[in-house]
Structure formats: structure tokens, C-alpha cells
Amino acid sequence: MALILYELLGADNRRFSPYCWRTRMALAHKGLKAELIPCKFTDKQLFAFSGQDKVPVLKDGDKVVFDSWDIACYLEEAYPDRPSLFGGPIGRAGARFFNEWVPTFSRHLLLTVIKDIFDHAHPDDKDYFRQSREERFGKTLEQLGGESGNHRAGIEAGMAPLRAVLQHQPFFCGSAPAYADYIVFGHFQMTRSISPKRFLEKGDILYDWRHRMLDLFNGLGRSVNAYPE
Amino acid sequence: MALILYELLGADNRRFSPYCWRTRMALAHKGLKAELIPCKFTDKQLFAFSGQDKVPVLKDGDKVVFDSWDIACYLEEAYPDRPSLFGGPIGRAGARFFNEWVPTFSRHLLLTVIKDIFDHAHPDDKDYFRQSREERFGKTLEQLGGESGNHRAGIEAGMAPLRAVLQHQPFFCGSAPAYADYIVFGHFQMTRSISPKRFLEKGDILYDWRHRMLDLFNGLGRSVNAYPE
Numbered sequence: 424m425a426l427i428l429y430e431l432l433g434a435d436n437r438r439f440s441p442y443c444w445r446t447r448m449a450l451a452h453k454g455l456k457a458e459l460i461p462c463k464f465t466d467k468q469l470f471a472f473s474g475q476d477k478v479p480v481l482k483d484g485d486k487v488v489f490d491s492w493d494i495a496c497y498l499e500e501a502y503p504d505r506p507s508l509f510g511g512p513i514g515r516a517g518a519r520f521f522n523e524w525v526p527t528f529s530r531h532l533l534l535t536v537i538k539d540i541f542d543h544a545h546p547d548d549k550d551y552f553r554q555s556r557e558e559r560f561g562k563t564l565e566q567l568g569g570e571s572g573n574h575r576a577g578i579e580a581g582m583a584p585l586r587a588v589l590q591h592q593p594f595f596c597g598s599a600p601a602y603a604d605y606i607v608f609g610h611f612q613m614t615r616s617i618s619p620k621r622f623l624e625k626g627d628i629l630y631d632w633r634h635r636m637l638d639l640f641n642g643l644g645r646s647v648n649a650y651p652e
Numbered sequence: 653m654a655l656i657l658y659e660l661l662g663a664d665n666r667r668f669s670p671y672c673w674r675t676r677m678a679l680a681h682k683g684l685k686a687e688l689i690p691c692k693f694t695d696k697q698l699f700a701f702s703g704q705d706k707v708p709v710l711k712d713g714d715k716v717v718f719d720s721w722d723i724a725c726y727l728e729e730a731y732p733d734r735p736s737l738f739g740g741p742i743g744r745a746g747a748r749f750f751n752e753w754v755p756t757f758s759r760h761l762l763l764t765v766i767k768d769i770f771d772h773a774h775p776d777d778k779d780y781f782r783q784s785r786e787e788r789f790g791k792t793l794e795q796l797g798g799e800s801g802n803h804r805a806g807i808e809a810g811m812a813p814l815r816a817v818l819q820h821q822p823f824f825c826g827s828a829p830a831y832a833d834y835i836v837f838g839h840f841q842m843t844r845s846i847s848p849k850r851f852l853e854k855g856d857i858l859y860d861w862r863h864r865m866l867d868l869f870n871g872l873g874r875s876v877n878a879y880p881e
Contacts, residue, residue: 513740
């Protein structure tokens, strides 16, 4: 098998990297199977050949690509006869906007569940996760966890235009899902994998979208250890 | 000439409707010329045939279309051999996200300049504008004007992902402008038409983008009465 994906591994086989989910979904969209190499945060030596220290990393024969956006662009160019992730240059440019806009929203999701991520990080990774995240955010994980409710407004603000679009179309990419959907979906896979907190409830148009996303590719998104819906 | 566009008219021939600008740019993108019928807010009888009371309204022979998004979709379908506004279904879906997301940002632009709009509304429209906007926002125009500085953070938050995208591509639609660019551009045409306040300064990647937008179609965006750059 030519394709190998290095992706993040948590405790109990959980997969909570939103960026790795983008790539998993993009590969499935293209109908490509990759050998998965689950890596802990502290397993960086496994993909040191990529010249950087973050997953996802995709190896396609001799070709090495990292960064979820660059991987999506690589797959689109390397496998042009497979279903398109972008639907052409303008669609790709629109997906790029999702790529840049989503962090303004997903940051609030992350900070709401960051203590839950720590709790579900692989035991070998706990010290690394605590140190790197406390340094990044300038607070202890316990402080951040105690403030998790502060992000409700930011999450709602981000969900508002997403919900507005879904009033008109079943997926962010229109009548069928494509890469912009996978960008957003990855972050809900993160929360679902490691947190009992529910961000989407029945009756929410985004809840229905997420269920459609979970159904894709024979339930790929459901195939992992996660909290029940 | 078959195409007629009913668009908003302010004092001194100013054109400050962001939605009418979207349509002006979309028509130019398609290489279509339309007869312009400038209408004051209080000229609603001029386009009452559309069954609603807002511009832009496009008349194409017997066909009547209103709402800037629906007009863009109509033009794309009615003139498929002209340059595409969306670049296909996925690109159209991405533009729809811009359409729904931009108000979270443009609302702050609007509230920053709302008193300036009043000052540049057509004299016949002043009473209408004051009454309708004070009712909508629950404050006097003078109160809203006094609070205009409060929206700086909202404007910066909206500009952040726009700037991030432009690090990678010259237009929101990629290497060339298309409808998502016109969506954003319309709001900067609004502020430029009626306010001396500057939102974009030299050295800002968005400033450069706006200049590229102003250059399009033989300087269509510059062809109107506006405050100097």
C-alpha cells in the first residue's frame, strides 16, 4: 500500500486531532485507503523524516506532505480523476476561506474541552500536553477548564453563519459534502472523541448536518471510540 | 437594452448600497450592461412590480429578480457562457457561506458609519432613514454615531480571516475575482461612498485587495462620488 498517514493517537485508541480528521475524510472522499500509523504527541521521531513535528503527515510512495491543507491540495492534484475535494479553483479558494475562518470559531471549542483533551491524552503524553498548552495559553489546564463556560458566546457566534448556510443547502459544499465540510467536521470529531460536553442538540440544523457527516463512508466518523451522541 | 437595474441613490449621486454594488460588479463580471434606474429609499413605487420593497431589483426582459444573492444565481444560470461568478456548485456553495458570514462583520462597518449614511442620504429620504434605522436599532442615529468606535473589535475580528486568506491568494476567489470578492467589496464601497472614516490603510493586505477591486472593469468602483482614498 503506497499511502501512509501518520495521525494523532490518544488514550483508549481515541483520535481527537481535528486536522487528522480532515485528512481522513479527504482520503475517504477520494476513495483512497491509507495505512494508518497512530502516533502519540511524544512519538515525533516516527515522522521526523517530514522535517517538522506535527501530524497529519502523508507519505505517498516517495512523496511526503504535511499540513492538512497542503495534504488536501496534494490529493486533489495527485488524484484528479477521483471525486474533487474543491470543485475547481474558485471552490478551492472558498475552502481556503473556511480553512482560515474556522480557527476563529474552533479556538473556542478547543478551549472549552482542553481539560478533557488532557484527561484523554495518552498517558505518555500528559506531561508534554500540560507543559506545551499551559505555555501557549499562559494558564494552567485547571484554570482553562474552570473558564470553559466563557467560550459559549464565541461558539454561538461561529455557529450562526454555519447554521444560516445550512438553511439553504445540506452541506457547506452544497448538495454533497466536500473539503469545507471536512474542515468543520474535524473539530466536532475532536469534541466528540474526548468530551462528554454536547455542543449540538437534536433540533439544531448543525446537529443534523453532523449526523449526515457521521454517516459518510460507511460511518467512518463513528468508527472510533467517542462519547455517545 | 433588455437589462434594467434598480439601485439605491443617495445625495450628490452617491451609491452606498453594498447589495447594489454586489449586483453592479456581478453584471460587469458577466460583461452585461444594464440600464441603471437610481431610486431613493422613498421611491419604492418605481419597483413595486417586484412585489417587495428593496433594491437591487433586476429586470431582464420579462423576468424580475430581487435579492442580490438571487440575482447572482439568476445571472449565473441565465448567462452560462459568460465568465462564471461561482466556478461550479462547490464554488457557489462557498460563496453562499460568504453571503451568510459577511453580515457578522459588515454589521460593525454599518454601525460605524450609520450617521454618515444619514448625512449622505438623499434629502427626500432623511426622515425615512432616521425613523426606520432608529426603530431597527432601538437608538437615535446620534447615539449610534457616538458609539461608532465600539465596533472596532468586531471589524478587526472580521478582517482577520480575510487578511489570512489574502496571504495565500490575491482574491477571495483565488487568482481572479469572482462573486465572493464582490460580496465583501460592496461593503467597502458603502463606507467609501459616504464616510471620511478610513478602514483600510496602506500596508494592509486588504487595502491592496481593495485597490485591485477598484481597478476592475475600467475602474467601475471608482466611477462614483466617494471620499478620497
